Amino acid sequence: xxxxxxxxxxVARRGKELYEESIRAKVETQxxxxxxxxINVETGDYEIGDDLVETSLRxxxxxxxxxxxxxxxxxxxxxxxxxxxxxxxx
Amino acid sequence: xxxxNVVGLQARMSLMIIAPxxxxxxxxxxxxxxxxxxxxxxxxxxxxLELPYLININANLANNSSVETxxxxxxxxxxxxxxxxxxxxxxxxxxxxxxxxEDYHLGIDFCEGGxxxxxxxx
Numbered sequence: 001x002x003x004x005x006x007x008x009x010x011v012a013r014r015g016k017e018l019y020e021e022s023i024r025a026k027v028e029t030q031x032x033x034x035x036x037x038x039i040n041v042e043t044g045d046y047e048i049g050d051d052l053v054e055t056s057l058r059x060x061x062x063x064x065x066x067x068x069x070x071x072x073x074x075x076x077x078x079x080x081x082x083x084x085x086x087x088x089x090x
Numbered sequence: 091x092x093x094x095n096v097v098g099l100q101a102r103m104s105l106m107i108i109a110p111x112x113x114x115x116x117x118x119x120x121x122x123x124x125x126x127x128x129x130x131x132x133x134x135x136x137x138x139l140e141l142p143y144l145i146n147i148n149a150n151l152a153n154n155s156s157v158e159t160x161x162x163x164x165x166x167x168x169x170x171x172x173x174x175x176x177x178x179x180x181x182x183x184x185x186x187x188x189x190x191x192e193d194y195h196l197g198i199d200f201c202e203g204g205x206x207x208x209x210x211x212x
Contacts, residue, residue, distance in 0.1 A: 003143065003146075008146055008158055008160065009158070011146045012146055012148075012158045015146070038145055052144070052145065052147070052161065052176045053144065053163060053174050053175060053176050056144045056145045056161075056163075056176075057144075057163075060144075068144065068145035068146065069145065069146055069147070070145045070146065070147040070161070071147075071148075076148070076150065076156065077147070077148040077149055077150040077156050078127075078147040078148060078149065079125070079126050079127035079147070079149045079150070079178065079187070079189075080124070080125070080126045080149070080150045081122075081124075081125045081126075081127070081130065081149045081150065081151050081152070081178070081180070081185070081187075082122070082124040082125065082151055082152030083124075083149075083150035083151045083152050083153070083154055083155075084150060084154070085126070085150060086150075
C-alpha cells in the first residue's frame with residue numbers, strides 16, 4: 001500500500017496531467033533540465049531540486065500524507081533501471 | 091572503504107538499512123551500473139522493514155518499457171555515514187545504482203569470489 005486514499009494509477013494519472021497541462025511550460029527552462037520535480041497531485045504544489053528525497057520531503061513537511069508524483073524535467077522518466085532516459089525537452 | 095564480492099559474475103555488496111523503529115538490517119545488493127538511481131528493494135523487503143512511502147515515479151527498464159514505481163524512504167549507512175535515499179520498490183534482488191556510487195571509486199575483480207571495493211576517489 002503506497003498512498004492511503006489514492007491508487008497508484010490515480011496518483012500517476014493526476015501527476016502526469018498536472019505536469020503536462022499546468023506545470024511543464026513554467027518549469028522546463030534550460031537551468032531546470034535534468035532536475036527532479038515532486039508534485040502534490042491533490043494541491044498542484046510542487047518542489048524542484050537535485051534530489052528526489054529532498055523535494056518530496058519538502059512537500060510532505062507541508063502535508064504529511066500528500067500523494068506525490070515525480071518527474072525528471074525534460075526527460076521521460078526519473079531513473080533508468082537498465083534502460084535509457086529519453087530527453088523530451090528541446 | 092566498503093567491501094563486497096563477485097558471485098556468479100555479479101558484484102555484490104551488503105548494505106545496512108536502518109528500519110524506522112531503529113534496528114539495522116543488512117541486505118545483500120547487486121551493484122548495477124545500468125541503474126542511475128540509488129537503490130531498488132523488493133516490495134516484500136520494504137514491507138518487512140516498514141519503510142515510509144515517499145512518491146510515485148516512472149522508471150525506464152532495459153526493455154525500454156516505462157513502469158510506474160513506488161518509491162520509499164530508506165535510511166542507510168554508507169561509508170560509515172547515515173544517509174536518506176530513495177528506494178524503488180521493484181524486482182526480486184536489491185540493486186545499488188550509480189547515484190549511490192557518485193563521487194566514489196568502484197573496483198571489481200571479475201572472477202568468482204573476486205573483490206569488490208568502493209572507496210574515496212583519490
